Amino acid sequence: MRARYLEGARAVAPIGVAAGAFGLSFGVLARSSGMGRLAPLVMSATTFAGSAQFAAASILGNAGAAAAAIAAAVMLNARYAPIGISVAPAFDGSLLRRLLQAQLIVDESWAIALKRREGFDVRVLLGAGGLLYVCWTGGTALGVLLGDAIGDPNRLGLDAAFPALFLALLVSQLDSRRTVVTAALGGAIALALIPFSPAGVPIVAGAAACLVGWRKA
Numbered sequence: 001m002r003a004r005y006l007e008g009a010r011a012v013a014p015i016g017v018a019a020g021a022f023g024l025s026f027g028v029l030a031r032s033s034g035m036g037r038l039a040p041l042v043m044s045a046t047t048f049a050g051s052a053q054f055a056a057a058s059i060l061g062n063a064g065a066a067a068a069a070i071a072a073a074v075m076l077n078a079r080y081a082p083i084g085i086s087v088a089p090a091f092d093g094s095l096l097r098r099l100l101q102a103q104l105i106v107d108e109s110w111a112i113a114l115k116r117r118e119g120f121d122v123r124v125l126l127g128a129g130g131l132l133y134v135c136w137t138g139g140t141a142l143g144v145l146l147g148d149a150i151g152d153p154n155r156l157g158l159d160a161a162f163p164a165l166f167l168a169l170l171v172s173q174l175d176s177r178r179t180v181v182t183a184a185l186g187g188a189i190a191l192a193l194i195p196f197s198p199a200g201v202p203i204v205a206g207a208a209a210c211l212v213g214w215r216k217a
Contacts, residue, residue, distance in 0.1 A: 004121050004127065007124050008121075008131075009131040012108055015132065016131050019135040020135040023142075024143040025139075026040065026044065026050065027143020027144040027147060033060045033061030035057060044137045055069070057069075087105065091122060104130055186208075
């Protein structure tokens, strides 16, 4: 059993380095947005969702309302509803235990556990998610503490690293014509909506492309 958790942690380790860097970037951005020191740490520990946290911090940093920041974060995290439904049967135990374990379901841990040669294993997901959680929250803490010394994290190219990471996760999923068509359609929907829709809406709408794969399954 322990070997499965370690398998997930080892598989996600390279991504964990990037997650730590992203967390550091978020910590710096949150400090500069006026969130203080404690709020970014609590947000990373309880939300654990990079894109949603960056969106919320950016809105607050541009004098946006808290309601707008929360709405953007909720919309961006809406993609976890279908992801959670897809793996829910693999979780067992009490409601509290399942709720705590579900905190570790993120894009990267889900993708790694899903593409195992031997098939999906929830322990692999939890091992991967656990390491990412430590990297993300640890990176946030460093960003909050060292924000003044680091300055603008975009100088390090971290703004480009986020989309590059998701592209790498996507490529590993494109193993059939159906998945290629679904990914292309989802990307097209998102790109078409970005210029005039609120943050999060393009991602949620683009996720509707998965219905193509479901219909053909």
